[in-house]
Amino acid sequence: MNPFEFAPMTRRDYSWFRMDAGKNLMVINSVLVFEGRLDFEELRATIEHRLPNYPRFTQVVAKRNGAPCWVRDPAFDIRRHVEFTQLDQEFNDAELQQHFAAQALHALPHERPLWHMQVVQHRGSGYAIVFRLHHCITDGEGLMHVLKHLTDDSHDHGFAPALEGHPQHCRAVVNPICKKAQRLLFWSRISAQLARLTLLRPDLRTRLKAPLSREKSLLLLPPLDLAMLRSVAKRMNATINDVWVAAVAGALRQYLQEQGERVDERAVRGAVTFNLRNKGDAFLLGNHFGLVAVDLPTREADASEQLRQTNRHMRAIKASHQPHATMFFLTLTGFLPRLLQNLLLKIFTSKGSVVLTNVEGPTQLRYLAGARLSRMACWVPQAGTMGVGFALMSYAGQIQVSLFADHAQVADAPRLMALVGEAFTRLELATREQAAPATSPEPLPAQALAGADALLSSGSSA
Known part of the structure; x- marks a missing residue:
């Protein structure tokens, strides 16, 4: 065929x-x-x-x-x-x-x-x-x-580069009984995670949960230096994604406070994309990622502590089966009638307020028809009741941050975007003063290794 x-x-x-x-x-x-x-x-x-x-x-x-x-x-x-x-x-x-x-x-x-x-x-x-x-x-x-x-890797314009083929993978021989047990354990954990996500109470009710409108704002920050973000992450034994999520949390906290919201009662929750694709299979396209529910540290005022809390939450979720559970949920809804799919989607998206994604772009400059690609950015779409999405894209040593916001949920999108830029600056200054010692990271707590069950069931920021 x-x-x-x-x-x-x-x-x-x-x-x-x-x-x-x-x-x-x-x-x-x-x-x-x-x-x-x-x-x-x-x-x-x-x-x-x-x-x-x-x-x-x-x-x-x-x-x-x-x-x-x-x-x-x-x-x-x-x-x-x-x-x-x-x-x-x-x-x-x-x-x-x-x-x-x-x-x-x-x-x-x-x-x-x-x-x-x-x-x-x-x-x-x-x-x-x-x-x-x-x-x-x-x-x-x-x-x-x-x-x-x-695109090309130089300004010399020629024929298309060869399409990458499917890599050859070595398959380990596994005892059939052990393999069956592993599958049973995997699917039992997936089912448990879906149940917990279903029972997870909604996050803090703010204007970020207002009914959607048809007016949208698409905004960009001036490019940031990727090396700066790496330095911040290294000082705190964190990842670039942790720095990114902490900066958004800090910006949301300040923005909501300026809008008269009380942010100290409960956390604002974000749906963070989690890549599950084998890089060698990228040419097949399709969707191979899950979404993880992260309680953003919006109740915390200190920038370095926001980063520490984000790092703990993200490490806990990485040890769980939540990303696979949400990807399975999206597969399951594809078999259901559209009306039921929309209903389930609204239930799940009501648990959070914003979407965050991190896209790794080319590390070197690219060219198209002889012209140099100087900047690139993308805006993440939202689903269900969510109308606010943040995206971070790296390209040739730069970071491009973008915001896609519904006017009914974010009335002053330029202000929120400016606060994200200020949050990165605060993190850089705070972590420069409180650099982490050159030791191994603090071990994960037992509940985190068990799949972040306590974190998810509590619905609160640690």
């Missing part, structure tokens, strides 16, 4: 496909900013040559015998997917953000392959590509694989 003509669609990807709602589109919005001359016809020809190596970019979602599948679009035309726009003036960050915020409100037509690129040129040198991709095609890790395949 030719995979470019027909392929089954996983039930997990089908869940993402059906999550599209009028007030919450399940679309990954990204922007690629280039330096150099634009030859639009050459650029579109390059994209036409490289992107269809992935079957999903020439296929639409259909049903055969009641099962979802991918089928080739007989009317596929690259000109409907890569379009050109000329701006009258040289754009700055604010004007560019305003331009693609308007684009983000439009759903991708389901009768076509679920992606679109708008090439935006201005009077100055350089251009930008607003790349919109439905989440059912892939996740952040898969998107990075696509962008690496689409």
